[in-house]
Amino acid sequence: DTAVSQTPKYLVTQMGNDKSIKCEQNLGHDTMYWYKQDSKKFLKIMFSYNNKELIINETVPNRFSPKSPDKAHLNLHINSLELGDSAVYFCASSGDRAPYEQYFGPGTRLTVT
Amino acid sequence: AQSVTQLDSQVPVFEEAPVELRCNYSSSVSVYLFWYVQYPNQGLQLLLKYLSGSTLVKGINGFEAEFNKSQTSFHLRKPSVHISDTAEYFCAVKGHTGRRALTFGSGTRLQVQP
Numbered sequence: 001d002t003a004v005s006q007t008p009k010y011l012v013t014q015m016g017n018d019k020s021i022k023c024e025q026n027l028g029h030d031t032m033y034w035y036k037q038d039s040k041k042f043l044k045i046m047f048s049y050n051n052k053e054l055i056i057n058e059t060v061p062n063r064f065s066p067k068s069p070d071k072a073h074l075n076l077h078i079n080s081l082e083l084g085d086s087a088v089y090f091c092a093s094s095g096d097r098a099p100y101e102q103y104f105g106p107g108t109r110l111t112v113t
Numbered sequence: 114a115q116s117v118t119q120l121d122s123q124v125p126v127f128e129e130a131p132v133e134l135r136c137n138y139s140s141s142v143s144v145y146l147f148w149y150v151q152y153p154n155q156g157l158q159l160l161l162k163y164l165s166g167s168t169l170v171k172g173i174n175g176f177e178a179e180f181n182k183s184q185t186s187f188h189l190r191k192p193s194v195h196i197s198d199t200a201e202y203f204c205a206v207k208g209h210t211g212r213r214a215l216t217f218g219s220g221t222r223l224q225v226q227p
Contacts, residue, residue, distance in 0.1 A: 004156075031213055041151075041201055045214035056214055090156060099145035099164055100213040104157040 003027050004105035006091050012111045013081055021076045021108045023091030029103075030096040031055075032074035034066060037088040037107070049074055050096070081112045115140040115206045119218035127226050128196055134189040134221045136204030146187040147205040147215065148178055157203065163187060174198070199225045 004025045013019050025032060033056070034046040048056035049068040063079040074091060091105040116139045126132045138144060145164055149157040161172025168180040178189045187204060201222050205215040 033214060041220045043157075043203065043217040043220075045216075048212075048214055050213075056212055092157075094213065098209065099162065099207060101147070101159065101162060102215060103159075104149075106156040 004091055004093055004103050006089075006105040006108050008108060009106060010109050010111075012113065014113055015081055015083060017081050018077070018079045019081060019110070020078070021089055021091075021110070023074045023076070023105055025072055025091075025093040025103070025105075027093055027095075027103060029093035030071055031094045031100065032068065032071070033092040033094070033102065034074065034076050035090045035092060035104075037090060039087070043090070047074075047076075078110075081110075083112050086110055086112045114211075115144060115208055115216045117204050117206050117216055117218035119202075119204055119221050121221050122219065123222045123224065125224045125226060126194055129193045131192050132190065132194050132198075132223065134202050134204075134223065136187045136189065136218060138185050138187065138204070138206045140185075140206060140208055142211065143209040145207045145209065146178075146180060147207075148172065148176070148187070148189050149203045149205060150174075151201040151203065151220075153200070160189070160202075194223070194225050196225050196227060198223060 031050045033048045047066040052068045065077045068074045088107045090107045092102040094100040094102045118137045120135045147162045148160040163180045171177045204218040
């Protein structure tokens with residue numbers, strides 16, 4: 001069984017469109033994350049939720065809005081997509097105790113044309 | 114806040130040779146340290162972690178890493194690599210206090226040649 005799953009795996013869309021990426025974890029974790037991996041493979045935290053509460057909100061454009069309907073799901077909605085949004089987006093989850101070891105999903109490769 | 118430096122962006126090595134991937138970190142608090150591996154078009158998989166105690170940590174697939182507090186390093190080693198070890202390797206750090214997210218290095222591409 002997949003621990004952290006994301007859909008879709010690939011997403012190709014045009015500039016100006018709105019798209020969503022979904023993430024689900026079946027590990028019973030309380031905390032979920034979105035990371036962005038750019039074209040140079042650099043990984044950076046975007047958001048984190050703990051029990052549906054936003055706990056990390058990096059300096060990300062307002063066009064990005066995370067939503068956590070329950071602690072097993074964390075979705076990422078992106079409005080007015082731009083070329084620079086092209087990247088791989090990874091969802092991750094961790095337990096509620098240090099060291100907050102994180103388990104990653106397979107990633108969603110977003111290509112904006 | 115923490116930062117991580119992976120000094121080598123690419124490391125080419127022949128099959129069955131030993132390899133070391135270097136990682137240095139900076140932090141004002143004590144840290145947890147991790148190495149993740151990313152195979153092509155896949156997510157990140159945890160190789161090993163240092164939490165406390167013994168400074169030599171063993172992970173999956175024959176990898177090990179040594180925590181050196183005085184040199185603020187956490188280098189990854191494998192005595193004999195296989196073609197299948199070709200991947201991107203990321204060092205990551207998290208402070209004992211502060212936010213829960215990991216801070217990653219820029220990655221090292223290990224290219225194993227026959």
